[in-house]
Amino acid sequence: MDLLSNLALGFGVAVTPMNLLYCFIGCILGTLIGVLPGIGPVATIAMLLPATYALPPVSALIMLAGIYYGAQYGGSTTAILVNLPGESSSVVTCIDGYQMARQGRAGPALAAAGLGSFFAGCVGTLILAAFAPPLTELAFKFGPAEYFSLMILGLIGAVVLASGSLIKAIAMIVLGLLLGLVGTDVNSGVARYSFDVPELTDGIGFVVVAMGVFGYGEIISNLSVPEDNREVFTAKVQGLWPTKADFKAMAPAVLRGTALGSMLGILPGGGALLASFASYAFEKKIPMKPGEIPFGKGNIRGVASPESANNAGAQTSFIPLLTLGIPPNAVMALMVGAMTIHNIQPGPQVMTSNPQLFWGLIASMWLGNLMLVILNLPLIGMWIKLLTVPYRWLFPAIVLFCAIGVYSTNNNTFDVWMVGAFGFIGYVFIKLGCEPAPLLLGFILGPMMEENLRRALLLSRGDWSVLVTRPLSAGLLGAALLLVVIVALPSIKAKREEAFVED
Amino acid sequence: MKIKSQKDFWSGLMFMVVGVSFAWGATFYTIGGAARMGPGYFPLILGILLAALGAFILFEALVVETEDGEPVGAWAWKPLGFVIAANLLFGVLLGGLPGLGLPAMGMIAAIYGLTFVASLAGERFSVKENLVLATVLAIGSYIAFILLLKLQFPVWPTFITG
Numbered sequence: 001m002d003l004l005s006n007l008a009l010g011f012g013v014a015v016t017p018m019n020l021l022y023c024f025i026g027c028i029l030g031t032l033i034g035v036l037p038g039i040g041p042v043a044t045i046a047m048l049l050p051a052t053y054a055l056p057p058v059s060a061l062i063m064l065a066g067i068y069y070g071a072q073y074g075g076s077t078t079a080i081l082v083n084l085p086g087e088s089s090s091v092v093t094c095i096d097g098y099q100m101a102r103q104g105r106a107g108p109a110l111a112a113a114g115l116g117s118f119f120a121g122c123v124g125t126l127i128l129a130a131f132a133p134p135l136t137e138l139a140f141k142f143g144p145a146e147y148f149s150l151m152i153l154g155l156i157g158a159v160v161l162a163s164g165s166l167i168k169a170i171a172m173i174v175l176g177l178l179l180g181l182v183g184t185d186v187n188s189g190v191a192r193y194s195f196d197v198p199e200l201t202d203g204i205g206f207v208v209v210a211m212g213v214f215g216y217g218e219i220i221s222n223l224s225v226p227e228d229n230r231e232v233f234t235a236k237v238q239g240l241w242p243t244k245a246d247f248k249a250m251a252p253a254v255l256r257g258t259a260l261g262s263m264l265g266i267l268p269g270g271g272a273l274l275a276s277f278a279s280y281a282f283e284k285k286i287p288m289k290p291g292e293i294p295f296g297k298g299n300i301r302g303v304a305s306p307e308s309a310n311n312a313g314a315q316t317s318f319i320p321l322l323t324l325g326i327p328p329n330a331v332m333a334l335m336v337g338a339m340t341i342h343n344i345q346p347g348p349q350v351m352t353s354n355p356q357l358f359w360g361l362i363a364s365m366w367l368g369n370l371m372l373v374i375l376n377l378p379l380i381g382m383w384i385k386l387l388t389v390p391y392r393w394l395f396p397a398i399v400l401f402c403a404i405g406v407y408s409t410n411n412n413t414f415d416v417w418m419v420g421a422f423g424f425i426g427y428v429f430i431k432l433g434c435e436p437a438p439l440l441l442g443f444i445l446g447p448m449m450e451e452n453l454r455r456a457l458l459l460s461r462g463d464w465s466v467l468v469t470r471p472l473s474a475g476l477l478g479a480a481l482l483l484v485v486i487v488a489l490p491s492i493k494a495k496r497e498e499a500f501v502e503d
Numbered sequence: 504m505k506i507k508s509q510k511d512f513w514s515g516l517m518f519m520v521v522g523v524s525f526a527w528g529a530t531f532y533t534i535g536g537a538a539r540m541g542p543g544y545f546p547l548i549l550g551i552l553l554a555a556l557g558a559f560i561l562f563e564a565l566v567v568e569t570e571d572g573e574p575v576g577a578w579a580w581k582p583l584g585f586v587i588a589a590n591l592l593f594g595v596l597l598g599g600l601p602g603l604g605l606p607a608m609g610m611i612a613a614i615y616g617l618t619f620v621a622s623l624a625g626e627r628f629s630v631k632e633n634l635v636l637a638t639v640l641a642i643g644s645y646i647a648f649i650l651l652l653k654l655q656f657p658v659w660p661t662f663i664t665g
Contacts, residue, residue, distance in 0.1 A: 416591070
């Protein structure tokens with residue numbers, strides 16, 4: 001069994017004391033930012049990227065991955081106890097989870113979320129381990145034309161499945177692609193759009209964009225809403241263990257959520273957020289048993305299913321990153337950045353050239369999930385206390401960590417000025433209803449896309465039809481076109497808007 | 504003509520202006536042909552595409568009816584100004600401004616500066632609270648970033664350390 005020997009290799013890497021420690025740190029940080037509303041995994045990973053320079057690449061990636069899936073656990077705690085999504089992927093958990101807390105059943109709700117997440121995390125990790133090798137084989141058949149088409153599909157997929165206006169999201173991608181081109185052109189050595197600023201010839205730092213747009217942009221927009229009085233169910237969490245009836249109701253919901261979440265995680269543009277929305281909508285369609293509490297009134301299925309789905313989606317969204325080198329969402333785009341910082345070119349060759357890294361990361365995810373269950377269920381009291389920390393103490397700390405993170409990327413104050421500029425730009429985006437996530441994806445993919453397009457057209461002697469005459473490439477472009485057409489259909493458009501109203 | 508969606512109108516305009524600027528900028532570089540793309544080729548295409556998308560969004564904003572006109576809403580100048588100012592102050596205090604003859608004050612001073620200015624962005628401000636918060640952050644950052652992660656930061660003002 002290849003799978004078993006590979007996993008054994010992975011566990012050999014992940015179970016070293018140092019990697020266990022970084023996995024643990026990642027999980028703690030993830031839970032922390034998951035619990036705290038107003039700061040998400042994107043900003044946190046961007047903040048910590050520079051700090052991972054000194055670490056070995058495996059440890060760095062293990063820790064950063066832990067932040068992402070850890071945030072999925074932490075987000076549910078806040079959703080259930082405070083009726084605020086600690087994480088955007090926990091928005092739907094608020095609906096039934098908070099109602100359960102009001103009825104004094106916060107314990108079972110937290111347990112359903114935690115156990116469901118753990119199950120989904122295990123399954124997601126297994127799927128990742130099983131599907132990565134065959135997909136990698138496929139990826140080796142890809143030429144530059146296929147890569148270019150795949151990136152188009154990935155970018156289109158990312159906006160089609162996201163919320164908000166489609167055309168604005170596409171414009172944000174193009175803007176991101178353009179920003180990604182700033183700096184020295186690798187083929188000609190010409191410094192593009194650098195305005196003779198020496199720092200700009202290296203390109204705009206990607207930490208700078210992520211931190212400015214996500215970190216500062218979000219803080220500013222959070223502060224512009226007055227702090228409301230939130231009702232926190234801190235003292236009332238008792239009787240954590242769900243009853244037998246609870247288990248019976250939540251087990252099938254967890255299974256459905258896991259299956260749906262795993263599938264949606266693999267899709268370009270998928271990941272935790274989409275998975276939780278879709279599974280809640282799906283769960284509502286399953287017929288009710290007699291005497292069951294309706295959805296929106298504290299049904300345990302409404303907590304178990306989306307929480308399983310978001311965790312499964314978080315795990316499987318690593319598949320496109322690790323096999324094809326294409327990030328399906330903003331967090332994965334940051335992981336590309338993290339890999340490049342450590343001189344690892346993301347793509348199919350990672351598995352063959354760095355098997356320790358590849359399988360070590362996968363194995364660490366399972367260990368991380370185990371740590372998270374322990375962190376989040378028996379130790380729940382600690383996180384609840386955290387919820388009582390007011391935002392006015394938190395945001396200066398967040399601003400500070402952003403500033404320190406940005407400075408330490410290049411030990412250069414120029415980046416600090418740039419992040420200020422991008423903070424302003426990020427706030428403008430929020431005000432104008434333009435989602436920043438597609439911008440970040442485009443920013444990462446810009447140079448890669450140009451490079452592959454150049455190579456494809458060089459090989460075809462300038463013939464653009466190469467993109468549609470090669471069958472794989474044509475298929476990928478066709479799929480992208482199909483996605484746009486489907487979403488543009490009026491009936492689907494209405495459904496899509498309906499699905500994101502809670503956003 | 505009445506604007507039907509303020510948000511879309513301004514974002515469309517923004518995309519158009521940025522797209523046109525990038526496309527115009529691209530003409531200063533070698534464009535080349537499809538088989539041998541120059542550095543200006545890809546940005547030129549993208550710039551034109553962005554401008555076209557912007558124009559479409561702008562057109563939609565003028566034509567398609569919306570319920571409430573989608574106003575942009577009030578600008579939160581206070582948080583915006585103070586958060587950005589805190590960030591800039593951090594840079595100035597940490598690295599100094601050699602052009603203006605300002606010496607580098609180091610990380611500790613920069614943390615105090617940033618915490619105070621950033622806190623002004625919030626609704627409540629108390630000097631005592633801020634001193635405590637800044638001190639906690641300064642000690643925490645010193646331990647985490649300097650002692651544990653060994654990042655290269657100027658910690659103290661240069662005129663003290665030399």
